[in-house]
Amino acid sequence: MELSVVVATLNARDSLADALSALDDHAPGVEVVVVNGPSSDGTSGLARAHPAVDVLLELSERNLNAARNAGISAANGDAVAFVGQDSRIRESWLDGVRAAFDAGADAVTGPVHREVSGGVTTESLESATVAGRDVSFFDGGNVAFARDTLDALDGFDEYLETGGARDAAHRLAALDRTVRWEPSMVVLREDHEDVADRVVSASDESRWGVKYRALGYRLAKNYGVRPGVAFVLAKQAGLDAWTVARDVVSGEELPSKWVSNGSAVVRGAADGVRDGTRARRADTTPRRNPNGVSTRMDRAVARHDAHEQQSI
Known part of the structure; x- marks a missing residue:
């Protein structure tokens, strides 16, 4: 299995540095694609210099799901994971992802441990039955998909400013694709706002x-x-x-x-x-995504590959 990891980021330079270093330490050799919104805190320079990063995409819009879709288009792996800018993968993370896909998983997620003042809390898989459909929800900052599953979904729905991962969970269920829970696929997350919160920065x-x-x-x-x-x-x-x-x-x-x-x-x-x-x-098909990966090609305004630079 060839795995790519997409990290969407916006004005989170310090947290991103920790996330990338964890990928470098615990998932060496995995393709890492950083998708940077219009950050103004030096994020771009950090990503271009970090040894973990293979591809940096620069976007002009603040839309988390557009960033995710841009990453999908750029990633070369036959499985694609999404790791939050504020999330550090743990030692067992990569083995957990590989074990799930070796077992034929469509998608896989795992625990998110949060650093809070009272200690560390752990999130477990959330599920619900909606209109007779069994839906397994996942954290958008700790999930991986087989490539054919992402193709079936056509990525994330860019209409949404927030809730893109939950929308994808509903659509996965409609496509009869399952989300596997892998306890060893652990990330440690800082207890602060994520990309979606930064996008919605008004009142x-x-x-x-x-x-x-x-x-x-x-x-x-x-x-x-x-x-x-x-x-x-x-x-x-x-x-x-x-x-x-x-x-x-x-x-x-x-x-x-x-x-x-x-x-x-x-x-x-x-x-x-x-x-x-x-x-x-x-979109009357089960994927229900009229705003997905295939609908546009102009998300990234610049692309920087490791050791070289080119504009698109």
Whole structure:
């Protein structure tokens, strides 16, 4: 198995250095593709100089899923992994990935250990049944796919500013592809915001809108407009509204903020359902991805290969 690793990054120079060094230490010889958004903190120079990096792609847009798709297009491996800019693979990671694909896995994920003040927490595989479909979710910063599985998905949906990995999980289930859980495929993650959070850098209100637009889009695109979609949206909105209401009661938030957040949720969800319905009509195949790898070739504005430089 020839493995490529894609690392999407944006303004995270120090964390990226640690992630790349871990790849250099624990996955020597693996092709590493770094996809850099329009960073302004010296990330580009770091990536070009780091010995682990084989290819650096420069993007002009802040879209995590566009970065992932650019990495897919550039990667040469017959399996492609995605490692977060803030994630350091552990010693057993590569053996875990190889064991999963040797056993015929379509996709594989593993534990994410987080560095927090109280110690280290471990995440396990999350699964759910949605409209009769068994869906296994995975962390987008610690997952690997067989090449034919990525081709079947056509990569990630670039409409989404957040939630691209969860959308891919729904589509994998629709394609009858499974996600294998490999306990030895471990990454250690710093406890701070990820690429998706950095992309959405506006107000809290816009964050609520982005979250619910993504949720409405995923549900409508993958399952159509049905009562179950409305129920999931309403249930999630109710849980979030209760959380914010408690902050209002405790004095941590103003009542006006609760109202404005609620308006952002309603608008975001409505926009997402509308756009998801259009996307469902645009791609009627089980992969449900009208904004995937094959839809454009202009993501990267520059490419730098190890020991040489060229523009595209």
